[in-house]
Amino acid sequence: MDILKVQGLCKAYPAFALSDVSFTLEAGHITGFIGRNGAGKSTTLNSLLHYVHPDAGRITFFNQDWEKNELAIKEKIGFVGSSIQYYPLKKLSKITAITRSFFSQWDDVAYARYMTLFNLDENKTPKQLSAGMKVKYALALALSHNAELLLLDEPTSGLDPVSRDELLDVFLxxxxxxxxxxFSTHITSDLDKCADDIIYIxxxxxxxxxxxKHFVTRYQVVTLPEGTTPSANDPRLMGIKRSKQGDTALVRTTDAAGLGFPSREADLEDIMVHFEKENPSCMQSI
Known part of the structure; x- marks a missing residue:
């Protein structure tokens, strides 16, 4: 079942625009939303809940239209945005009490479990928390009302490697x-550990x-021998990147053997780095 369906989402600003953004999410899947800074990840996520009002498009959650079922849908969604702001001098216990009142399915047992897992003290104020601890607190709130769908904008940003690994275990x-x-992220290794699907903007x-799996296995990285000057018009070579060990390029797995260059399997970071160097006219066929 598609738990979220986005069709033709558009939002225009003077210097940037979302253009015909369409995708679906399958129930029970972890989907990584990737792209470089300014690509449109936060704008898309905020548009889904109309924190940013789209210019066009249709959004349905759980086969329900957002416009007609906003309150019921919000009960089933946990959202953590990229800029988390709380009253800086209010204790977390007070903020939690206010948040709890909005959700009929709030689970105090789950909340206590996540507060313990993330090593959070309810007697502290947001002003006393590091950036990473604020993210953990926001996640504890989002995870505590039995949401069926979590929309997370850079949830692992600012967390140390151990905390990130604990969070990924929670996701799984x-x-x-x-x-x-x-969830959107720049830390591609997190997606290597947990993602079922990828959306690239x-x-x-x-x-x-x-x-x-299909996205990653479609590509390999080839190392170009020193002194090689490949033709910029060779459609097989995508996003040539300089390196002291030999320039590299991304190629489709089906083309790697025919090039005659040393190659290895690409990971998600390889693909992102080379895609972002690619000529826009070649991106239509990735």
């Missing part, structure tokens, strides 16, 4: 229980939407 456990997660347009 939630997925096992049938929950769905869409570049300059306000979706350029890839598919399973993580």
């Amino acid at each position: 456990t939630l997925c096992d229980k049938g929950k769905s997660i869409l 570049k300059k306000g347009q979706i350029i890839a939407e598919e399973s993580f």
Whole structure:
């Protein structure tokens, strides 16, 4: 079942625009939303809940139209935005009490469990928390009302490696229980550990939407021998990147053997780095 369906989402600003953004999320999947800074990830996520009002497009959650079922849908969604702001001098216990009142399915047992897991003290104020601890607190709130879908904008940003790993374990456990997660991130190694699917946005347009495994295995990285000057018009070479060990390029796995250059499997970071160097005219066929 598609838990979220986005069709033709558009939002124009003077210097940037989302253009015909369309994608679906499958229930029980973890989906990574990737793209460089300014590509449109936060604008898309905020548009889904109308924190940013789209110029066009249709958004349905759980087969319900957002415009007609906003309150019911919000009960089923946990959202953590990229800029988390709380009353700086209010204790977390007070903020939690206010948040609890908005959700009929609030789970105090789950809340206590996540506060313990994230090593959070309810007697502290947001002003006393580091950036990473504020993210953890926001996640504790989002995870505590039995949401069926989590929309998370850079949730692992500012967390240390151990805390990130703990959070990814939580994501995997939630997925096992049938929950769905869409999260944007620049830390591609996090997606290597947990993502089922990938949505890639570049300059306000979706350029890839598919399973993580299929997306990654479609590409390899070739190392060009020293002194090689490949033709810029060779459509097989995508996003040539300089390196002291030999320039590299991304190629489709089906083309790698025919080039005759040393090659290796690409990971998600390889693909992102080379895609962002690629000539826009070549991106239509990725």
